[in-house]
Amino acid sequence: MVTIFGNLESGNVHKVQMLLHRLEIKYRRVDVAQPRGEPRRAEYLKINPIGKVPAVMFEDGDVLTESGAILYYFAQGSKLWPGDRRAQAEVLRWMFFEQYSHEPALAVMQYLIHFADGPERNRERLEELRPRAANALMVMENQLRMWKFIAAEIVTTADFALYPYTAWAYEAGVELKDYPAIRRWLKQIEGEPRFLPLLQDGAAETLSFAEYFKASPGLGATL
Numbered sequence: 503m504v505t506i507f508g509n510l511e512s513g514n515v516h517k518v519q520m521l522l523h524r525l526e527i528k529y530r531r532v533d534v535a536q537p538r539g540e541p542r543r544a545e546y547l548k549i550n551p552i553g554k555v556p557a558v559m560f561e562d563g564d565v566l567t568e569s570g571a572i573l574y575y576f577a578q579g580s581k582l583w584p585g586d587r588r589a590q591a592e593v594l595r596w597m598f599f600e601q602y603s604h605e606p607a608l609a610v611m612q613y614l615i616h617f618a619d620g621p622e623r624n625r626e627r628l629e630e631l632r633p634r635a636a637n638a639l640m641v642m643e644n645q646l647r648m649w650k651f652i653a654a655e656i657v658t659t660a661d662f663a664l665y666p667y668t669a670w671a672y673e674a675g676v677e678l679k680d681y682p683a684i685r686r687w688l689k690q691i692e693g694e695p696r697f698l699p700l701l702q703d704g705a706a707e708t709l710s711f712a713e714y715f716k717a718s719p720g721l722g723a724t725l
């Protein structure tokens with residue numbers, strides 16, 4: 503079985519869980535949580551030297567990291583990844599947008615408010631990120647006024663990439679009332695088959711950090 507490393511509070515992890523759940527791929531999850539500093543622990547750095555979640559480990563011990571690369575890998579051959587080269591580039595365009603312009607504003611704001619030292623101590627950084635988040639959301643809003651989904655008229659991997667931190671915008675201190683097309687799009691995704699709500703675990707089995715690493719101390723070891 504594939505193993506995914508990451509916690510439920512991470513949107514980057516959730517997008518991978520959403521996709522695996524949608525595609526009915528059975529997996530187990532090891533709870534590696536940023537608020538507890540676990541991605542930076544020596545045991546986990548052997549799996550992902552960059553110290554971030556998500557990572558996935560295949561049964562042979564091969565590891566793949568970066569949520570976008572993981573989505574790409576699993577979506578191949580499904581309807582979530584288009585066959586046409588130009589359409590594929592469009593999906594990638596939005597996935598790169600998510601990683602460079604959207605997630606670095608919305609995910610960081612959410613983290614600063616809920617998991618770091620709190621909004622008061624991070625006021626300056628939050629003020630700096632707020633216009634960037636608004637800009638990213640406006641770009642999405644304009645696209646979604648014309649298109650049903652973000653990269654096509656049907657749901658694609660790019661929608662999975664963008665869903666979690668957009669749906670969590672209120673946790674980043676951003677209201678979506680001025681973004682009606684985004685609100686419509688969120689509802690559409692929530693109405694997709696086998697939709698996995700935020701904070702819900704889709705894993706067949708879940709292990710704590712301690713349980714997994716006690717049993718698998720070496721790189722590539724599987725239970």
Ligand SMILES: N[C@@H](CCC(=O)N[C@@H](CS)C(=O)NCC(=O)O)C(=O)O
Nearest residue numbers: 512514536541553554555556568569
């Ligand atoms: N580009 C990476 C970003 C992953 C990322 O930033 N993960 C956060 C949790 S959402 C993390 O593990 N942070 C741990 C840390 O920075 O200490 C991806 O999309 O997979």
